[in-house]
Amino acid sequence: MDADAAVPASRPRDATRTRADLLRAARRRFTLMGYERTTMRAIAADAHVNVALINRYFGSKDGLFAAVLDESNSLFDGSDEDGRPVEESASEVFASMLAGLNERDWSEYGGEHPIMLMLRNAGPDPVAERLRREGLLTAVGRLSRALRADRSETSEGEADLSSELVLSLFIGVVILRHLLPDETLATANEHLLNEEMLxxxxSISRFDD
Known part of the structure; x- marks a missing residue:
């Protein structure tokens, strides 16, 4: 069957499930193919719904893309189920970031790390750019708060700089693993990688666990 041909639903569907299926299909397509190469028909086919339902639930392809980015940003904010920030130590934030690096599946994102969703879809769209910026700043803010909580003498500027450098390191690892999937960094032993990253x-954050 043509991947771009929408597939009608074979059974009654409820709105919540349909919306979730569209988000799941779009998340995978946008991560693997990018915004420009992803068609609404392909997303609808993957979700087994009529393409018109994308407009019904999200207004447009842009609206669906914005919803995917907004949803993905929640992976980086360290909030609870109600969206409230959770008090974390720096060691807990680092452990969470390392767990993301060591996750080999990420099947919801087509096997790619969620960071690739942001990077592969860089472009001039103002909504997408705002959401990308929010996601990255949220990740920086989460670590910065933890560093300042652990060390009261650390200024906000110092904590932000350390946090941005640490995030740059993690993003760099994700990119290099994507570009060189069979080389040492991508296939490294999890324990060894964690030790080296920590x-x-x-050194960057002057943090001792």
């Missing part, structure tokens, strides 16, 4: 992170 050593570098401690």
């Amino acid at each position: 050593r570098i992170v401690r």
Whole structure:
């Protein structure tokens, strides 16, 4: 069957499930193919719904893309189920970031790390750019708060700089693993990778767990 041909639903569907299926299909397509190469018909086909339902639930392809980015940003904010920030130590934030690096599946994103969703879809669209910026700043803010909570003498500027450098390190690892999937970094032992990453992170952030 043509991947771009919408597939009608074979059974009654409720709105919540349909919306979730469209988000799931779009998340995978946008991550693997990028915004420009992804068609609404392909997303609808993957979700097994009529393409008209994208407009019904999200208004447009842009609206669906914005919803996917907004949803993905929640992976980086460290909030609870009600969206409230959780008090975390720097070691807990680092552990969460490392767990994301060591996750080999990410099947919801087509096997790619969610960071690739942001990077592969860089472009001039103002809504997407705002959401990308929000996601990255949320990740920086989460770590910065933890560093300042652990070390009261650390200024906001110092904590933000350390946090941005640490995030740059993690993003760099994601990119290099994507570009060189069969090389040392991508296939490294999880324990060894964690030890090396923590050593570098401690140096950047002057953090001792």
